[in-house]
Amino acid sequence: MTTGDATLEVRDLTVRFAGLTALDAVGFTVRPATVHAVIGPNGAGKSTCFNVLSGVYRATSGSVRFGGEELTGLPPHRIADLGIARTFQNLALPPGATVEDSLMLGRHRLTRTGFVAAGLKLPSAVREEARHRERVREIAAFVGLEDQLARPAGALPYGQQKLAELARALCMEPKLLLLDEPVAGMTAGERRDTAAIVAGVRDSLGISVVLVEHDMGVVMRLADSVTVLDFGRLIADGTPASVQSDPAVVRAYLGEEATS
Numbered sequence: 001m002t003t004g005d006a007t008l009e010v011r012d013l014t015v016r017f018a019g020l021t022a023l024d025a026v027g028f029t030v031r032p033a034t035v036h037a038v039i040g041p042n043g044a045g046k047s048t049c050f051n052v053l054s055g056v057y058r059a060t061s062g063s064v065r066f067g068g069e070e071l072t073g074l075p076p077h078r079i080a081d082l083g084i085a086r087t088f089q090n091l092a093l094p095p096g097a098t099v100e101d102s103l104m105l106g107r108h109r110l111t112r113t114g115f116v117a118a119g120l121k122l123p124s125a126v127r128e129e130a131r132h133r134e135r136v137r138e139i140a141a142f143v144g145l146e147d148q149l150a151r152p153a154g155a156l157p158y159g160q161q162k163l164a165e166l167a168r169a170l171c172m173e174p175k176l177l178l179l180d181e182p183v184a185g186m187t188a189g190e191r192r193d194t195a196a197i198v199a200g201v202r203d204s205l206g207i208s209v210v211l212v213e214h215d216m217g218v219v220m221r222l223a224d225s226v227t228v229l230d231f232g233r234l235i236a237d238g239t240p241a242s243v244q245s246d247p248a249v250v251r252a253y254l255g256e257e258a259t260s
């Protein structure tokens with residue numbers, strides 16, 4: 001599949017949990033090599049949307065197509081096979097493993113060598129592993145973690161652990177990257193650096209990014225397009241500047257401040 005095919009089309013997506021409509025006929029399009037943010041107050045349906053895109057939740061109705069393939073109903077590993085990788089709001093790295101081995105986990109899907117050949121250390125298996133380790137080093141350098149590869153991932157400062165999680169997802173060589181609150185819990189400097197790395201994922205690697213993020217500064221600077229949800233409904237969709245001044249968006253956020 002070429003990058004030109006890697007459009008994500010969400011149409012009439014509805015998710016109901018026992019009487020509660022978490023997503024109500026939501027639709028948006030993510031063009032290739034763009035950053036698309038999904039924002040909204042707490043409980044708006046952002047995580048539910050992400051969980052459908054990555055196959056963790058089943059849609060009640062509606063469609064999600066990526067490069068022309070229907071995703072709804074596919075299990076997470078099949079969605080990953082189509083070139084969609086995700087990060088998690090809470091870190092999902094194995095705490096005892098080194099950064100390098102954690103990133104090698106991201107290469108698993110791309111590994112051809114079978115269990116027996118790897119166990120016997122056949123030359124083809126050794127060569128393939130060396131190629132993967134080289135790519136892991138390149139990706140670690142891309143996110144600025146090249147000097148941390150030998151450290152246990154769990155020993156890194158929180159901001160660097162989040163970058164390792166991002167790097168692990170990049171190691172899957174995705175066409176579309178789903179980032180769940182990538183700068184949450186980071187210092188101001190780490191937020192800036194991470195925003196620059198995500199911009200590089202789009203501009204240098206040509207990967208599309210869908211971002212759920214509460215940090216409006218990061219969203220407004222980074223996103224090419226924004227979908228705003230409130231109580232499961234789409235209330236605005238467009239450029240960062242247009243949604244920022246949309247009265248429905250202002251009302252949704254002011255409502256949240258007034259009640260929190």
Ligand SMILES: Nc1ncnc2c1ncn2[C@@H]1O[C@H](COP(=O)(O)OP(=O)(O)OP(=O)(O)O)[C@@H](O)[C@H]1O
Pocket residue numbers: 017020021022040041042043044045046047048049
């Ligand atoms: N597995 C579930 N079972 C039942 N209800 C759920 C489930 N997941 C989410 N919900 C409900 O769906 C609604 C949307 O939740 P969701 O987590 O998608 O919102 P959100 O926009 O991601 O919120 P936040 O910004 O607080 O993470 C909420 O009312 C939530 O309680």
